[in-house]
Amino acid sequence: MTETMSGAEMVIKALQDQGVEHIFGYPGGAVLPIYDAMFHQDKVKHVLVRHEQGAVHAAEGYARSSGKVGCVLVTSGPGATNAVTGLTDAMLDSIPLVCITGQVPTHLIGSDAFQECDTVGITRHCTKHNYLVRSVEDLPRILHEAFYVASNGRPGPVVVDIPKDVQFAMGKYDRPKDNQHKTYRPQVEGDIEKIRAAVKLMAGAKKPVFYTGGGVINAGTEASATLRELVRLTGYPITSTLMGLGAYPAADPQWLGMLGMHGTYEANLAMHDCDVMICIGARFDDRITGRLHAFSPNSKKIHVDIDPSSINKNVKADIGIVGDCGHILKSMLAEWKVLDKAPDCKRLDPWWSEIKTWQARKCLAYRGSDKVIKPQYAVERLYALTKDMDPYITTEVGQHQMWAAQYFRFESPNRWMTSGGLGTMGYGLPAAIGTQMAHPGKLVIDIAGEASILMNIQEMSTAVQYRLPVKIFILNNEYMGMVRQWQELLHGSRYAESYSDSLPDFVKLAEAYGARGIRCNDPAKLDDAIREMIASPKPVIFDCHVEKMENCFPMIPSGKAHNEMLLNDLSDDAGVDIGNVIDVKGKALV
Amino acid sequence: MKSHYSDAPIDTPPQRRTLSVLVDNEPGVLARIAGLFSGRGYNIESLTVSETEHEKHVSRITIVTTGTAMVIEQIKHQLDRLVPVHRVVDLTAKGDAVERELALVKVIGKGDSRSEALRIAAAFGARSLDATLNSFVFELTGDSEEIERFIRVMAGLGLSEVSRTGIAAMSRGAEAL
Numbered sequence: 021m022t023e024t025m026s027g028a029e030m031v032i033k034a035l036q037d038q039g040v041e042h043i044f045g046y047p048g049g050a051v052l053p054i055y056d057a058m059f060h061q062d063k064v065k066h067v068l069v070r071h072e073q074g075a076v077h078a079a080e081g082y083a084r085s086s087g088k089v090g091c092v093l094v095t096s097g098p099g100a101t102n103a104v105t106g107l108t109d110a111m112l113d114s115i116p117l118v119c120i121t122g123q124v125p126t127h128l129i130g131s132d133a134f135q136e137c138d139t140v141g142i143t144r145h146c147t148k149h150n151y152l153v154r155s156v157e158d159l160p161r162i163l164h165e166a167f168y169v170a171s172n173g174r175p176g177p178v179v180v181d182i183p184k185d186v187q188f189a190m191g192k193y194d195r196p197k198d199n200q201h202k203t204y205r206p207q208v209e210g211d212i213e214k215i216r217a218a219v220k221l222m223a224g225a226k227k228p229v230f231y232t233g234g235g236v237i238n239a240g241t242e243a244s245a246t247l248r249e250l251v252r253l254t255g256y257p258i259t260s261t262l263m264g265l266g267a268y269p270a271a272d273p274q275w276l277g278m279l280g281m282h283g284t285y286e287a288n289l290a291m292h293d294c295d296v297m298i299c300i301g302a303r304f305d306d307r308i309t310g311r312l313h314a315f316s317p318n319s320k321k322i323h324v325d326i327d328p329s330s331i332n333k334n335v336k337a338d339i340g341i342v343g344d345c346g347h348i349l350k351s352m353l354a355e356w357k358v359l360d361k362a363p364d365c366k367r368l369d370p371w372w373s374e375i376k377t378w379q380a381r382k383c384l385a386y387r388g389s390d391k392v393i394k395p396q397y398a399v400e401r402l403y404a405l406t407k408d409m410d411p412y413i414t415t416e417v418g419q420h421q422m423w424a425a426q427y428f429r430f431e432s433p434n435r436w437m438t439s440g441g442l443g444t445m446g447y448g449l450p451a452a453i454g455t456q457m458a459h460p461g462k463l464v465i466d467i468a469g470e471a472s473i474l475m476n477i478q479e480m481s482t483a484v485q486y487r488l489p490v491k492i493f494i495l496n497n498e499y500m501g502m503v504r505q506w507q508e509l510l511h512g513s514r515y516a517e518s519y520s521d522s523l524p525d526f527v528k529l530a531e532a533y534g535a536r537g538i539r540c541n542d543p544a545k546l547d548d549a550i551r552e553m554i555a556s557p558k559p560v561i562f563d564c565h566v567e568k569m570e571n572c573f574p575m576i577p578s579g580k581a582h583n584e585m586l587l588n589d590l591s592d593d594a595g596v597d598i599g600n601v602i603d604v605k606g607k608a609l610v
Numbered sequence: 611m612k613s614h615y616s617d618a619p620i621d622t623p624p625q626r627r628t629l630s631v632l633v634d635n636e637p638g639v640l641a642r643i644a645g646l647f648s649g650r651g652y653n654i655e656s657l658t659v660s661e662t663e664h665e666k667h668v669s670r671i672t673i674v675t676t677g678t679a680m681v682i683e684q685i686k687h688q689l690d691r692l693v694p695v696h697r698v699v700d701l702t703a704k705g706d707a708v709e710r711e712l713a714l715v716k717v718i719g720k721g722d723s724r725s726e727a728l729r730i731a732a733a734f735g736a737r738s739l740d741a742t743l744n745s746f747v748f749e750l751t752g753d754s755e756e757i758e759r760f761i762r763v764m765a766g767l768g769l770s771e772v773s774r775t776g777i778a779a780m781s782r783g784a785e786a787l
Contacts, residue, residue: 144642145649149693152637169693203634204693329687332680 028053034163048095050122076106081451097135112441116175148176156191173206210343225296234263235301243346259287270429285383314581416472419501446475541565719768
């Protein structure tokens with residue numbers, strides 16, 4: 021049915037027609053008409069953040085934990101520029117977002133008007149696509165197209181920049197019947213001949229490994245279910261990237277743990293020594309491959325990805341299959357089931373026994389302490405005390421993020437929200453807010469560092485306002501730990517600016533926001549303190565004082581291959597001398 | 611330099627490719643494509659663009675680029691993944707394409723060099739678009755090498771200005787894009 025309404029009303033109507041329930045935003049001059057239109061309805065609920073970067077990360081957390089498109093509404097100029105980091109984060113991690121930005125009236129564009137910036141110019145490289153709406157006639161189509169583009173193909177953020185006069189202009193709104201773009205049609209189904217060839221290659225493998233990534237999560241819960249069925253049926257070991265955690269259950273015996281720079285010994289050695297690598301929805305990122313020329317030198321590689329540009333970008337694939345992971349996994353499963361001769365599982369025995377020797381190395385073991393809380397111990401206890409509550413975990417970026425990935429174990433997809441590609445400190449708290457918004461009543465924990473949390477600490481106010489009981493679990497070592505670790509590795513332990521001085525009293529800070537603050541520095545009291553945190557109905561900042569000099573292991577240092585990992589026992593105590601591990605050649609890398 | 615990134619890949623010889631890209635003629639589409647090349651560090655040797663199907667608002671962009679085989683493959687995929695891009699066709703890979711560009715060349719001179727310039731222009735098949743007592747503007751259409759040769763010769767005969775369109779290209783034979 022065609023209705024006549026203002027551009028601002030069209031925005032709200034389109035959001036309603038897309039089934040949007042929550043939008044994260046911050047008002048300002050150039051979006052006031054849209055806020056006014058929102059005032060007259062209650063289907064789309066607005067969450068007022070305290071900084072536009074927080075709005076985008078909140079929408080990311082919302083999208084990743086729910087599988088829906090996350091929505092953001094910000095004003096022109098600084099509203100849009102503050103959103104840029106979040107948009108770039110969503111771009112790198114393939115998170116579907118629609119971000120609506122206000123713009124100065126069309127006749128003022130280009131005049132350096134108050135709060136004007138070239139939003140589509142600035143966001144061109146950090147969005148999947150963006151639009152400047154020049155006429156109200158185009159607005160309904162563009163709004164619906166934005167949702168299509170954000171969520172189809174490789175997901176990503178889409179910006180719709182709407183000048184204020186277009187928001188006021190009256191026009192006809194029609195809900196398009198087919199929510200599509202006129203020409204953009206990403207490939208969903210994989211080439212069946214290639215899938216058959218891949219399954220044949222898999223069936224003949226003696227040392228196979230599955231290597232999966234965020235693409236499986238993006239493809240929906242059904243894709244994870246199909247992956248589980250295929251992996252169990254084949255009996256092959258499986259590892260995953262940081263972004264893919266939860267697609268395969270960590271409790272399963274075929275699970276090797278995360279791979280990559282801080283991945284497990286067994287996962288990285290399996291990648292290095294395998295003869296067939298089955299990569300599903302991952303992109304051979306530099307944190308995964310280590311030294312490219314030494315990356316899995318003797319394997320045939322199958323690469324499934326929805327983005328053709330991911331295939332052969334860093335690592336040459338022997339079989340590259342373009343399409344949606346979920347569809348291709350289904351086809352692979354079907355093809356596996358009709359193989360002429362069911363592969364003999366016995367042939368995998370030597371491979372598994374090799375893997376077991378690597379697992380016996382217990383690469384995640386660490387030296388415990390009864391005097392000081394080890395960060396690994398803190399995450400382990402947090403996991404043990406919350407695992408039965410189906411928790412949702414977000415993180416900031418740094419050592420704590422890697423410890424969370426290593427020691428927290430995920431059984432289901434969409435439970436793990438972290439900034440992988442961009443590595444954005446300050447991601448975790450707003451992401452937790454978005455996640456909690458999507459999952460009321462669930463336990464949402466931001467595993468944080470004391471440096472990262474301060475980057476978006478203002479969002480505490482949002483959490484308190486909307487009564488979102490997110491738990492912020494700070495592993496406080498009074499260092500930008502990962503920076504310090506790299507300074508030990510590469511820069512002679514000269515800790516230039518990597519210490520956290522003049523930290524706030526986090527307990528008082530929590531109380532100042534009207535939240536709950538808890539501090540713990542005694543391993544013996546940790547469990548009770550964590551229980552207290554979980555039991556609180558309020559947002560909680562948990563200031564967990566941990567061993568200051570602990571480093572994150574295992575680790576593949578620069579210039580090294582997967583089979584040249586650093587393991588924890590190189591260290592005597594905290595304060596490992598890792599300064600001589602990387603040779604001159606490694607240090608001279610680009 | 612110290613860092614935690616992988617080392618630069620071993621270079622394989624670069625190739626020269628001519629790509630035809632069909633795009634929606636919407637605001638910013640050229641910026642998107644030019645920005646892709648600068649953002650990802652690809653080379654542009656020549657880029658031409660014009661709307662070719664007015665009713666459908668489709669433009670054809672011809673890009674000449676150089677890169678290793680892996681980079682060329684990336685360029686094609688990265689272009690193809692832009693939302694307003696309909697198709698990317700590698701004309702070089704499809705065989706020897708027809709490539710032409712047009713140059714306007716201003717030559718200033720008197721006496722012998724002036725008449726010599728006119729003779730050379732005739733030999734190259736260039737047209738004289740403007741003539742005064744001490745100058746010419748020549749128009750020459752040809753492949754890039756021919757135009758380079760013409761400019762080199764004119765350099766000794768009072769060459770003062772050059773304006774070139776960049777390359778327009780099309781595959782040979784009956785097959786269409």
